[in-house]
Amino acid sequence: MKTDCYQMAPSILAADFYRLGEQLMELEQNGIEMLHIDVMDGMYVPSISFGFPVISTLRKECRMFFDVHLMIVQPERYIREFVDVGADSITVHVETCKDMNQIIDLIHSCGVKCGIAVNPETEIERVLPYLDKVDMILVMSVRPGFGGQKFMEETLKKTDYLRRLRKEKGYHFFIEIDGGINTRTKSLAVENGVDILVSGTAIFSGDISENVKIMGGSTYAFGKHSNR
Ligand code: DX5
Ligand code: ZN
Secondary structure (H helix, E strand, C coil), X not given: CXXXXXXXXXXXXXXXXXXXXXXXXXXXXXXXXXXXXXXXXCCCCCCECCCHHHHHHHHHHCCCEEEEEEEXXXXXXXXXXXXXXXXXXXXXXXXXXXXXXXXXXXXXXXXXXXXXXXXXXXXXXXXXXXXXXXXXXXXXXXXXXXXXXXXXXXXXXXXXXXXXXXXXXXXXXXXXXXXXXXXXXXXXXXXXXXXXXXECHHHHCCCHHHHHHHHCCCCCCCCCCCCC
């Protein structure tokens, strides 16, 4: 069983936007190398978060790897722009993509990593045709759209299945989980094959430095410092 072989990716959705710069510096000082950036369009999910100006501003000051999670309809419209403003990886939802192969190729042709996200209600079989092409599968452990929701434990069947399949077939993708991660659910996720843990509320509520220490993790991984 893996114990510390996982990477934390704090989600800025739960940050205090008035103090965002300060909070990101605190993450970096505590060894965090990967930042999860949730983009929501009010169409695919009910809420609207933020977009290009915020990401490009952060890119100028921040060395962390930007793991951009697009919860938007027709994500192919904006891949190039997200790369231009500083994304190091782009994750699109399988539910939003008409031609997944084309989008994966588009993302790779922009020189960044590609992830595919899958909602709790969506069958994992939907991503199987792309496992040899993608860099990451993001298993949603809450319904996309809001931070602070309860972890859906049944989604761990998917991560465990992906881990077994990866071993059996020799694939190289990383397994990320997103939503409801705290000290308890973190351990469950790691035991079930997760490599990268996205966490908003548990990192940004209260003392960030303390939270990062408690959540642990190494730099194993997908996203080391950005080279952009
Ligand atoms: C949900 C987002 C998550 C969310 C995680 O749509 O994709 O990244 O911010 O937040 P917590 O850790 O609060 O569940
Ligand atoms: Zn996310």
